[in-house]
Amino acid sequence: MIESKRRRRVIGNIATYFALATLSMFCTGPMIWMFLTSLKYEADIVTQTMQYIPRRVTFDNYVAIWTQSGFPRLIANSLVVTFLTVTICVATGTLAAYAFSRFAFRGRTQLMLGYLVVRMFPAVMMIIPLYVVMRSVGLVDSRFGLALAYTSFLLPLFVWMLKGFFDSAPKELESAARIDGSTRLGAMVRIVMPLARNGLVASSVFIAIAAWNEFLFALMLTTGQGSRTWPVGLQLMVGEFQLPWGVLAAGGILSILPVIILFAIVQRTMVQGLTAGAIKG
Amino acid sequence: MQALGELSETRYWMYLLLLPSLVMILLVIAYPTLYGMAISFREMRLTRPGLGGWVGFKHYAAMWSDAVFWIALKNTVVWVTAAVVLELALGLLAATALNRDLPGTKIFAVLILLPYFLPNVVAGHMWALLLDPRLGVINDLLVRVGVLHTYKAWFADPNTALAATVLVEAWHGFPFFALLLLAGLKSIPEDLYKAAAVDGAGVSAQLRLITLPMLKTVIAAAVILRVIGLVNSPDLLLILTGGGPGDATQVLSLYAFQTAYKEFNFGYASALSVVMFVILMVFAAAYIRLSRITKGEGDD
Numbered sequence: 001m002i003e004s005k006r007r008r009r010v011i012g013n014i015a016t017y018f019a020l021a022t023l024s025m026f027c028t029g030p031m032i033w034m035f036l037t038s039l040k041y042e043a044d045i046v047t048q049t050m051q052y053i054p055r056r057v058t059f060d061n062y063v064a065i066w067t068q069s070g071f072p073r074l075i076a077n078s079l080v081v082t083f084l085t086v087t088i089c090v091a092t093g094t095l096a097a098y099a100f101s102r103f104a105f106r107g108r109t110q111l112m113l114g115y116l117v118v119r120m121f122p123a124v125m126m127i128i129p130l131y132v133v134m135r136s137v138g139l140v141d142s143r144f145g146l147a148l149a150y151t152s153f154l155l156p157l158f159v160w161m162l163k164g165f166f167d168s169a170p171k172e173l174e175s176a177a178r179i180d181g182s183t184r185l186g187a188m189v190r191i192v193m194p195l196a197r198n199g200l201v202a203s204s205v206f207i208a209i210a211a212w213n214e215f216l217f218a219l220m221l222t223t224g225q226g227s228r229t230w231p232v233g234l235q236l237m238v239g240e241f242q243l244p245w246g247v248l249a250a251g252g253i254l255s256i257l258p259v260i261i262l263f264a265i266v267q268r269t270m271v272q273g274l275t276a277g278a279i280k281g
Numbered sequence: 282m283q284a285l286g287e288l289s290e291t292r293y294w295m296y297l298l299l300l301p302s303l304v305m306i307l308l309v310i311a312y313p314t315l316y317g318m319a320i321s322f323r324e325m326r327l328t329r330p331g332l333g334g335w336v337g338f339k340h341y342a343a344m345w346s347d348a349v350f351w352i353a354l355k356n357t358v359v360w361v362t363a364a365v366v367l368e369l370a371l372g373l374l375a376a377t378a379l380n381r382d383l384p385g386t387k388i389f390a391v392l393i394l395l396p397y398f399l400p401n402v403v404a405g406h407m408w409a410l411l412l413d414p415r416l417g418v419i420n421d422l423l424v425r426v427g428v429l430h431t432y433k434a435w436f437a438d439p440n441t442a443l444a445a446t447v448l449v450e451a452w453h454g455f456p457f458f459a460l461l462l463l464a465g466l467k468s469i470p471e472d473l474y475k476a477a478a479v480d481g482a483g484v485s486a487q488l489r490l491i492t493l494p495m496l497k498t499v500i501a502a503a504v505i506l507r508v509i510g511l512v513n514s515p516d517l518l519l520i521l522t523g524g525g526p527g528d529a530t531q532v533l534s535l536y537a538f539q540t541a542y543k544e545f546n547f548g549y550a551s552a553l554s555v556v557m558f559v560i561l562m563v564f565a566a567a568y569i570r571l572s573r574i575t576k577g578e579g580d581d
Contacts, residue, residue, distance in 0.1 A: 012381075019378040023371070024392040026452065030407045031395075033418055037410065050421040092301035099298035111299070118310045120561065122513040124537040125554035128547050129313035129320060152309040155302060185289035213400030215516050220542060231402040235520060238406065245410055252403040263398045267391055275464035 031256075038062065038249035045245050061250035071251065073225060074233035077143060078212055078255075081229055084147035085154060085211040086204050093158040094200065098188055100159065101166035102174075112163075115156040126152060127220045134221060143227045149217045154207045157277075161206065164276035165199025166192065202269035205262050212259060230255050321551035328545045340552035350553070352528045353536040357557075360443060360450075360518075360532055361511045365504055367451040372458020372503075377492075379459070380466040390463075397456035405520030408449040412436065436522050439529040446521050446530055453517065454510075458503050465499030466492070501572040505565060512561050533557045 037045060038061050040054045065071050100112055130149055131140065139145030169192050177187040193200070215231040222228045228236075234251050263270070288294065324336050344350045375393050379386050396404070411419050414434035423429040435445040473491050482490065515535035518524065524531035524539065534557060541550035 013383060016378045016381050016383060019374055020386065020389040020393075023375050023378070024389050027393050027396050027456070030404075030411055030452070031399075033411060034403075034407045045416060050416075050418060052418075088305065092305050095298040096302035099295040103295040105295055115306065118306060120509045120513070120565070121310065121314060122534060122537070122554045122558050122561075124513075124515070124534055124541065124550065125317050125558055126310065126313050127538075128541050128551050128554070129316040130309070132320070132325075132547070133313060133316065148309055151305055152313075155305055159302060183286035183289050184294060185286045188289075209398055213398075213402075215400065215402050216514065216519075216538070231400055234406070235402050245416065248406060249410070252406060256399055256403055259398055259400070260395065263395065264391065267394065271394065271460060275460055 034249045034252055037245055038253050040246055042244045042246055061244075061246040062254065064247045065251040065254065069237055069247075069251075070225065070233065071230070071254070074228060074230040075255070077227055078229040078231075080143045081146045081150070081218075081227070082208050082211040084144060085150040086208050088147060088151050089155050089158045089207050090200070090204055093155050093162060094193075097159045097162035097166055098192065100163045102171075102192075112160075115159055119153060119156050123153070123216050127217060130217075131220055140221055141223045141226045146218060146221055146227055146229070147211075149221055150211050150214060154210055157210075158203050158207050160277040161203040161273045162196070162199060164273055165196045165203065168199075169195035198269045199273055202266045202273050205266045206270050206274065209259050209262060317551050318555055320547055321555045323548050325547040325551075326545055327547065336548070340549045341556070343549065344552060344556065349528055349531060349536060350533075353531045353533045356443065356528075356530065357512060357532040357534075360447060360530075361508055363444075363447045364450045364454065364511055365507055367447060368455040368458050368507065369500070369504065371451060371455040372460075372462050375455070375459035376462035376466055379463050393459060394456045396453050397460070399453070401453070401516040402520060404449065404453050405517055408452070409436070409521060412445060437526055439526050442522055442526060442529045446518055449521060450511070450517055454507060457507065461499050461503040462496060465496045469495045497572075501568075505568055505572075508568075509561060509565065512557065 036052075036054055039057045039059070040051065041056055041058050041060070044051050044054060044056065096115075100108065126149075130152075134140045134142075134145050134149075139148070173195070174187045174191050177191045178184070182190065213231065214229070215235070218229040218232045219235070222232060230251075234248070234255065237251070238248065288297070321340055322335055322337060324334060324339075379390050379393070411417055412435045414420065414432050414437065417432065420429065420432040424432065433441070435441050469491065473495075474487055477487050477491060512532075513534055515532065515538050518530055518532060518535050519538065522530040524535050533553065537550045537553035537557065540546050540553060
C-alpha cells in the first residue's frame with residue numbers, strides 16, 4: 001500500500017518534470033533559435049542542410065542592425081515614449097489607486113468597473129478618432145502624443161494592479177500615524193507609499209514593458225523618424241528592405257533584452273500584482 | 282504642502298485624488314470613443330478630403346452585403362475559439378505542474394511565463410522564421426521525423442494559415458492562463474485533497490470534483506479577458522499574414538484596421554469597429570450571466 005503510494009508519487013514527479021521541461025522548451029525554444037540565428041553568417045542561415053548549432057559565430061548582424069538601420073534612433077524614441085507613459089501613469093494612477101483602496105464613496109465600484117470596461121474598447125475603434133484628434137492638435141508623430149495614447153489602455157491596468165498592492169499594505173500603521181497627528185496626505189506619502197514600494201515598482205515595470213512593446217498605436221500614430229518606435233521600425237524594415245534574417249534576429253534580441261532583464265528582476269512581485277488584479281477584476 | 286495636507290482632511294480629498302486619472306481617461310478614451318462612433322455615421326476618407334457629411338447608416342448597410350465582413354466575422358469566431366481552447370489547455374497543464382512545488386519549479390515558472398512579455402513584432406517574426414518554407418527549423422524537424430515529406434509554406438497555404446497563426450498566438454498567450462490558473466490553484470485548501478484522498482477519490486476524481494469546480498471562477502474570468510483581448514487586437518495577424526492568403530486569416534479587427542490604414546476609409550472602418558465592439562459587449566454580457574462570475578461578488 002505504502003510502496004505503491006510512493007511509486008505513484010515518483011511517477012507523478014517524473015511526469016511533472018517532463019511536462020515542465022516540454023513546456024519550457026516550447027516557450028524558450030523559439031527565442032533560443034532566434035539568438036542562434038543572430039550569431040550565424042547569412043550563408044549559414046540560407047543553407048541546404050540546417051545548422052542547428054552555428055559552426056562559425058559572428059557579431060556582424062548586431063553591428064549591422066545598430067549602424068545601418070537607424071536602430072539607435074528607434075530605441076531612443078521608444079525609451080522616451082516609455083518614460084513619458086510611465087510618468088503619466090504613475091503620477092495620475094497612484095492617486096487613483098490609493099483612493100480606490102482606502103476610501104468608501106458612492107459609485108466607487110461602478111467607477112472601478114468603468115476603468116476596467118474602457119480596457120475592452122477595440123484598439124482600432126480608439127486609434128481612428130485618436131489619429132483625427134491628434135492630427136488636428138499637432139500631436140501626430142510626436143512622442144508625447146504617443147505616450148498619451150498609450151495611457152488610454154495602460155492607466156486602467158496600472159490603477160487595478162496598484163490598488164491590489166495598496167490593499168495589502170496594513171491600514172493599522174496608517175491609522176497610527178494619523179493618531180500621531182499626521183494628515184491623510186502625510187500618512188499616504190510617509191507610510192503607505194513606502195509599504196507599497198515593491199508593488200509600485202512592479203506595476204511601473206509592467207506598464208513600461210507594455211509601452212516598450214506596443215505596436216499598433218505606434219504604427220498608426222507615427223508617420224516619420226520623429227517618433228517612430230522600434231517595433232514599427234523593425235516591422236517596416238522587413239517590408240522595405242528584405243533584411244537578412246540574421247540582422248532581423250539581432251534586432252529582435254537587442255530589443256527584447258531590456259524586457260527579459262526587467263521581467264527577471266521583478267517577476268515575482270509583478271506576477272502577484274497581475275494575478276490579484278486580474279482575478280478580482 | 283501644508284495646504285495640501287489640510288485639504289487632505291476634507292471630504293473632497295478622494296475626489297481630488299481621482300480627478301487627474303479621470304481627466305486623462307475621459308480625454309484619451311471617452312472623447313475618442315464618442316467621436317469614433319460619430320465617424321461611423323459620416324463619410325471620412327483621408328484620400329478624398331472634399332468628401333464629408335453625415336451618411337446615416339450607410340456604412341452599416343454596406344457591411345451587410347460586404348462578403349469580406351462575413352468571412353472576417355467567421356474567421357474571428359474560429360480563430361478566437363481555437364486560440365482560447367488551446368491556451369486554456371496548455372495553461373491548465375502548466376499551472377497544474379507548477380503547483381506541485383517540486384525543486385526547480387521557480388525557474389520553470391519564469392521560463393514558461395516569459396513569452397507573455399515578449400512583443401508581438403518579435404514573436405511574429407520569430408515564428409515566421411521557425412515556420413519558413415525554405416529555412417524553417419520546424420519544417421526540418423518534421424521532415425526528419427517523417428511527419429512531412431517536403432517543407433511546407435504554413436502561412437501561405439489557405440488550409441494551414443489560420444491554424445499556424447493560432448499556434449503562434451497560443452505560444453504568446455497561454456502563459457496568461459498559466460499565471461491566473463496557478464494563482465487559482467494555490468488558493469484551494471490542501472485539506473480538501475487530503476479529505477478526498479481519505480474518501481478514496483483518485484486523481485481524476487479529485488480533478489473533476491475539487492480542482493475544476495474551485496477553478497471555475499478563475500477560468501471564467503481568464504477566458505473572458507482573453508477573448509476580449511484577442512478580438513480587439515489585430516497585431517499578430519497583421520505581422521504574420523496581413524489577413525492572407527486571400528482572406529484566409531482575415532479577422533474583424535484586422536479588416537477594420539486595414540480599411541482605415543490602407544484605404545483611409547475612416548467612416549467604414551469606424552462602423553466595422555463599432556459593430557465588433559457591440560458584438561463583443563453582447564457576448565461578454567451573455568457570457569458573464571451564463572457563467573455567473575458576478576455571483577457572490579460583493580464590494581470587496
